[in-house]
Amino acid sequence: MSWLETSIMAKRGVAGGKETSRQKITIEQQGKFHYVYGPYADPVIEVEPGAVVEAETHDAFEGKIKSETDIPSELLNVPFLNPQTGPIYVKGAKKGDCLAVYIHSVKPRGPQPVGTTCLISEFGGLVGTKSTALLNKPLPEKVKKVNVDENGVYWSDRITLPYEPFIGTIGVSPEIEAITSLQPDYYGGNMDLPDVAPGAVIYLPVQRDGALLYVGDCHAIQGDGELCGVALEIPSTTTLQIDLIKDHKIAWPQLETEDMFMTIGSARPLEDAARIAYRELVRWSAAEWDMDELEAYMLITQCAKVRLGNMVDPKYTVGASVAKKYFR
Amino acid sequence: MSWLETSIMAKRGVAGGKETSRQKITIEQQGKFHYVYGPYADPVIEVEPGAVVEAETHDAFEGKIKSETDIPSELLNVPFLNPQTGPIYVKGAKKGDCLAVYIHSVKPRGPQPVGTTCLISEFGGLVGTKSTALLNKPLPEKVKKVNVDENGVYWSDRITLPYEPFIGTIGVSPEIEAITSLQPDYYGGNMDLPDVAPGAVIYLPVQRDGALLYVGDCHAIQGDGELCGVALEIPSTTTLQIDLIKDHKIAWPQLETEDMFMTIGSARPLEDAARIAYRELVRWSAAEWDMDELEAYMLITQCAKVRLGNMVDPKYTVGASVAKKYFR
């Protein structure tokens, strides 16, 4: 964890990147789950900066899809989708601050087969949808249940995929809006970005007192774009370390690992998500490298990477990153 | 008003398209305005189907932009924009019903110059924005105050535009979300569609008990697309007749006038808004004309019209319409 000591979280956080306490949120404690990111729900716990929280999350279907013969659209009840654990009230957090969340671990939770993916009618990246509204007949719905442990994702007799877990949905509450947990936006939410994984710090722009952190929708593995709309969904025990950077205004989520710094944008069409992420990265680089914005624009052009989070949610998500080694 | 008797509202509405009562909402009665479309606000009045409501609305800036030397971004406090009158609770309305709102009139309200348009930094159709995030320097902000009465919009000594008023923002509450009144979507909202004008009926899909109708953001005139982001904004007295169609599920707003029937979609990119509107129109036409969906698709291709509402809001809005005369 030594790189963490050099992170922005450690350098600027109220708790200096240090653990100050431990708390849990079990499924039972949580009780009622939330389907919107908003300020109209009561906090499930309150924490101090530096708190490590072990949170249990449901899978995106709240466990309703149990068998490969289930038909998702008969079991899922819009808009009660993608249940979120939280909100967590972070003491001292105010609009204009930045929440820093270091991800300790994401572990599968519950009986096998613990993983689920599926095809849902009029949802996904290669089908007509409610937005890309077409006259073609929808694909058939289909469910796949998969055994998952921390060593692998056992897709079939022939195919084992690695266990590469991450958090699909995490964010803070908007100031006055309450937005479906299916959507990503400036406050985080359903980004479905595989870099939001153990070992990374995600930075989120606080919009109201207490920040109101929500988390859910963990994935055992996912390709770029979450193409069919559904990753390898798992219920999880997710452990987060929550720190707070005072008076540090960011417009969109940011992410840091040992090797890189990333900015994250969500929008439609997809190029707008990339534009947001890249504008933030250019401005961050100009400040960090102490160079002119146009010089940073030309330099970022030569050395940045793009990660596609999702191309299926109400807004698409793109991360743009630059390797830390170029700054040294 | 004879065409109204043949409207869907008259034929299927609980009140049969008839006026059953009269109510008012003054600025004073309203007191606190709303900046989200959601279920977390208390109704300002309750009405029976058939009620005619005379509602006072603020302009989109809540009257804060008073002079041509004002600087919009200094006076406007995000997210407290586009104040809405309401919500109006409609007795008997349930999820799966359809609200029918006949627009009697939209009149300018208050001292001259009662009309305002302006340029706001990083907002509008021909500039880089927070979504289409660019490095270009923003345009300067600019305010124009304009005298408006029911005979004209007095732009300058040389130019008088007609008074062609309509409602920029109208809709019902989502089921559990609370979404900025700057956004249009399946429940209505900030469509900025010039056809939502006196003489038309707008149909809205009810998502929860009482429907919770909001209205605001009236315009004295506006071109297609609301190009610079700001129409000729006016505070108004707007008179609406509210009826209810039970068990009539529509996916997106619809609109009817003496001459045409319209379906309305909102999305990004703009072609998705058009796809939504057109898919709804094809399906409606197939049912209305009693023809095969593919035959309706080919026929609509030859005779439908498209109206661009806005190309500046968080989702763009398109109306697709077909003349009633082709049905006779």
Next chain:
Amino acid sequence: MSWLETSIMAKRGVAGGKETSRQKITIEQQGKFHYVYGPYADPVIEVEPGAVVEAETHDAFEGKIKSETDIPSELLNVPFLNPQTGPIYVKGAKKGDCLAVYIHSVKPRGPQPVGTTCLISEFGGLVGTKSTALLNKPLPEKVKKVNVDENGVYWSDRITLPYEPFIGTIGVSPEIEAITSLQPDYYGGNMDLPDVAPGAVIYLPVQRDGALLYVGDCHAIQGDGELCGVALEIPSTTTLQIDLIKDHKIAWPQLETEDMFMTIGSARPLEDAARIAYRELVRWSAAEWDMDELEAYMLITQCAKVRLGNMVDPKYTVGASVAKKYFR
């Protein structure tokens, strides 16, 4: 034709908007048709500015779809689609000039049923396509043959649509590219814009010596967007009056009628087509009204109209227009 005398074509054209000669291009004279807009074909005729040309055009399928039992994809041979009459070499035309083409008439040509529309696999606005590449099964292909004369489009026993003819594809050659006649762009091409109709003047930016004017793809009627991809296609006799404006550089096609002035943009996504058209209109209006560009931006916002040409071709086409009456 008196309005024409006040047109830009009359005021600035080499021939002053006057007819100077008459020429014909019959199907036989044309011989080989063209499937690209480019400089690599020999001109079929040469004309002086002021020439009126009566040109015979094929329908978009070169007459191959003859019966309602035909299957389009079996008869159509990509990329040999949308055959064009021309090119017409206009004497004196140079890069940087502007061609002005006044449309006298578009008449159906050939035996009944002279009109054709159809559904083609993976083509159209409400289906997955080669670009919006999806896994949904394509719609079935379908052909409809329709009797058409100058009084009407006889869709079915119940439905007669008006005869509202226009030119689907018209333009000049790019400088060095040769681009499929299915595509619209800065040089014109397959705009499918219903305003390109008898009584209008279209202005086209000349890219090389002789301009090399192509024309084809006439429609008896079409709704906005050419939704299913295929209008009511007819072979035609189309009469054009060709004038030339020297040293008059325009970036995109423009159009003028008695009542309005229009600028035309083609791009994807659709909002970019609208941006192009609107930027051209703002700049044109600022010059015409002798006002500041930002003032024109605010004014156009209040009074311009948008016409959707196509939302199915390789680029989508939008026209933005302003009524001439506001200029007086």
Next chain:
Amino acid sequence: MSWLETSIMAKRGVAGGKETSRQKITIEQQGKFHYVYGPYADPVIEVEPGAVVEAETHDAFEGKIKSETDIPSELLNVPFLNPQTGPIYVKGAKKGDCLAVYIHSVKPRGPQPVGTTCLISEFGGLVGTKSTALLNKPLPEKVKKVNVDENGVYWSDRITLPYEPFIGTIGVSPEIEAITSLQPDYYGGNMDLPDVAPGAVIYLPVQRDGALLYVGDCHAIQGDGELCGVALEIPSTTTLQIDLIKDHKIAWPQLETEDMFMTIGSARPLEDAARIAYRELVRWSAAEWDMDELEAYMLITQCAKVRLGNMVDPKYTVGASVAKKYFR
């Protein structure tokens, strides 16, 4: 080079992935360069399958930008941009075949500073452009000249980037179109995809006799998306091994390395480029893994990667790839 023996090129190519001859194209031999991908140019050489060709290429500016005080828009003459070496006629190639091109090496050529990047007015991913047409003032133009050798890209005293060369533009001729070399499409072209690098095989769909292979626009390094529109451009000596797969129809370019298999799509908006690439990958995977298309769709969702080529050219380019290890 042993992996190559297991490549599709080796397994199905006429020359079995073996070198059969050596040829050169120097700048002098090339003489006139080409600015369109099309069939209207004479081949510069003819080769047999298995030929290794050492081709000299200009940089994208044909060497016109020589100093940091140059102003690009004054030196560049649209549409004579992005000069291409070729076309190379491949004997035996017919429409419906597939060209396989193994990239041996890309080496910088010429005096230092051999690398150029710059900002060009109204071109790039974070500015208003000719398509995303805005009223904002363009950014200033700017040129940066950089020393480059096979060990590094010497950006500044503080920053050295790695030499990670690739081919920005490579492809075959369309059947009848001649399209600007600035555009990528189904035939290849200006994809600006960093995976088109030494050690990879690119597969291209032949459209006409001889294939007519063009190549140019090499880059010393480039980040994902070629953000400002201009990579680190270099004149190069590029060595290609050209093989031919008979009767092997592919719809879009594909790419293979030791570790992965990639499909490539180009379109606007960006999600359509991703849809094309992903549909091709799903179908390829279903065939390769011998599984149902829907099963492949769900599996690709979990394990594929996306690479953004460019987000600045007339069409945007995305590569979607899957690791070969999952197939074993």
